[in-house]
Amino acid sequence: MSAASVRAAGPRAGWTAGALALMVLAATLALIIGPTEIDRGGVLRASLDELLPWTIGHSLTDTQASIVANLRLPRVVLGLIVGAALSTAGATFQGVFRNPLADPYLLGVAAGGGLGATIAFVNEWGDGQGVLDAVQVTAFVGALASVAITWTVGVLGDRARSATSLILAGVAVASFFTAVQTYLQQQNTEDIRQIYVWFLGGLTTSGWSEVGQAVVPTALCVAALLLAGRTLDVLSVGDDEAAMLGVPVGRVRLLLVVIASLLTATAVAVSGLIAFVGLIVPHTARLLAGTSYRSVLPLSAIGGATFLVLCDLAARTLLTPAELPIGVVTAFFGAPFFIVILRTARR
Amino acid sequence: MKFRWIAALAVMFALVAAACGDDTDVASTEDATSAEDAMEDVAADEAADGDDAMEEDAMEEDVMEEDVMEEDEAAVEEPADEPAMEEDAVEDDAMEDDVPTRIVSLNPTGTEMLFAVGAGDQVVAVDNFSYYPPEAPVVDDLSAFTPSVEAIAAFEPDLIVTQGPIEGLDALGVPIMELWAAVTLDDVYSQIEQVGAATGHVGEAAELVGQMQTDIDAVLASLPERETPLTYYHELDNTLYSVTSSTFVGYVYGLLGLENAADAADPDGEFFGYPQLNEEFLVTADPDIIFLADTICCAQTAETVAERPGWDQLSAVQNGNIVELNDDIVSRWGPRIVEFIQVAGEAVAALETADAS
DSSP, X not given: OHHHHHHHHHHHHHHHHHHHHHHHHHHHHHHHOSSSOOOHHHHHHHHHHHHSSSOOOOOOOHHHHHIIIIIIHHHHHHHHHHHHHHHHHHHHHHHHTTOTTOOTTTTSHHHHHXXXXXXXXXXXXXXXXXXXOHHHHHHHHHHHHHHHHHHHHHXXXXXXXXXXXXXXXXXXXXXXXXXXXXXXXXXXXXXXXHHHHHHHOOOTTOOHHHHHHHHHHHHHHHHHHHTTHHHHHHHTTOHHHHHHTTOOHHXXXXXXXXXXXXXXXXXXXXXXXXXXXXXXXXXXXXXXXXXXXXXXXXXXXXXXXXXXXXXXXXXXXXTTTBOOOHHHHHHHHXXXXXXXXXXXXXX | OHHXXXXXXXXXXXXXXXXXXXHTOXXXXXXXXXXXXXXXXXXXXXXXXXXXXXXXXHHHHHHHHHHGGGTOOTTEEOOTXXXXXXXXXXXXXXXXXXXXXXXXXXXXXXXHHHHHTTOGGGEEEEOTTOOOSTTSOBOTXXXXXSOOHHHHHTTOOSEEEESSOOTTGGGGOOOEEEOOOOSSHHHHHHHHHHHHHHHTOHXXXXXXXXXXXXXXXXXXXXXXXXSSOOEEEEESSTTOBBOOTTSHHHHHHHHTTOEEGGGGGOTTOTTTTOOBBOHHHHHHHOOSEEEESOTTTSOOOHHHHHHSTTGGGOHHHHTTOEEEOXXXXXXXXXXXXXXXXXHHHHHHHHHHHHHHO
């Protein structure tokens, strides 16, 4: 354990710097490539002009500048935020439950968020666009509610709050919420198309309002989880051993689950359900830079942001000017990529 | 957990899209019926590279052309023990007793056609989306999306109108009339004539078709010639799903001389004519007119469109060329298609005048 930590501590800074460089590269690529041909230097200048507090000036036409400032840039920024949120949450769930298959949706967040969004759609409360739209709010609340119920049920079944009982409770709660969601959807077939589009997830029509809504909670939760690397490392040796080392296992697990769930719910509210990011990015980080959560967590945050921005780039350019659902891209490119990483790392 | 979701959704989405390819219609949720039914069709037909709906419609049309003099109800699968209908139809209302009087419609367009030809009194039950005309006897639990043969049988129907095949419905031994999503206006006219023939309202159906043709011709005649066609964007929902010219709606816009901005997004029909457009592409394409077919589903208006970030750059927004349509009318192919053509035609004519001045 301590040997592993020491080994991980050395290359950690190098990996982090490399990952950050990759992220900047990915974001730059995503900015300069798009269905509309715009002068590359102009796009970057216009982007900086929009992001920085002072005026830089650019050579773009009004329409081009508006496309960069209102459509392309916020979409890239939201991709970074959502990617970082989902994969940091995924890494946390994997650590908290010592389960390599854990992902951000482990405790029923997807089913709860989906039910929340469905309720808003069938009642015509909102359309999922803008700031704190009803669909976003109900998806957020549904996601958190499902975790709360999972936790309650899991603890009821097992005073020790073991990982297994919580995961099983998550399966039960998710199935139940999915059943209710499916029933509502079948009763309201006129809304089925909106619901499907939401479930597929994506950043298609996202703007600064979504960014503004997600950036603060995501930054706070990711920062909090990054501080938990050591604790997750201790938890990884087992509940009893961690308790002997002075970690209040039950309370720590609750706290981490609450933060990771808030993070997931924030992402789900603005982008629907995006698969795979929260699962493969942390594993890739682990395979490349070692299993210590002190490196897995920051690399997951940066890698998740990079991965999602690249997937969204593919989603909007592969069949341009048509859009591909981003969930299709994350799984289609993510799975083979993950297998390659898995093979090379095992060698 | 999550994979199952995505897989299931991807499959469902593909099915909805596939069904749309068959039916030329995505906006109407009643198409979900054919999403299920289309499963086998798509699987079977994709290899053959055939557009199922097109062939089907073409076939129906052929039959209509041959038999139109006899007013034969081509699409009605009649049990052998009811041979009398054909002659009765010719003699029109002379033998009221022998025309169906307990019609069940599981097709909202079919319902509109039934009432428009004057067969409304003969309809006993319609599915939960057949809420037009208002006097249609909607049965809330009667779903065309998940049809229950038993529930249908309970109405003791003597004619069932559907959009496509429904599993197990044949077992009732009741004539079934399948009205597939139209591809052209001729399909619409021939279906109305079929409905008229099957219900003993041949005269009214012919009159309705004639009136529709007159009204539509009047709209088309009112449009001045243009050197470069106007472009348009037809919005199905606020995540920018649209239609291409290969759909029925797209075909109707084509009649008005409009060019579709979304055609570039689905040139090979990979999305079956229903692509999701990239937002910056749309802003760059800058269509002359925006048609909103999501005023009911997604509560979109000219105002909400104008408020979208970056959309202030669109000339259609700047010039107020945003036409709010009724989702239902433009997702069906019934007699009300005339209203759609009139509204769209007015918008086009208004734009022409503005351009000229």
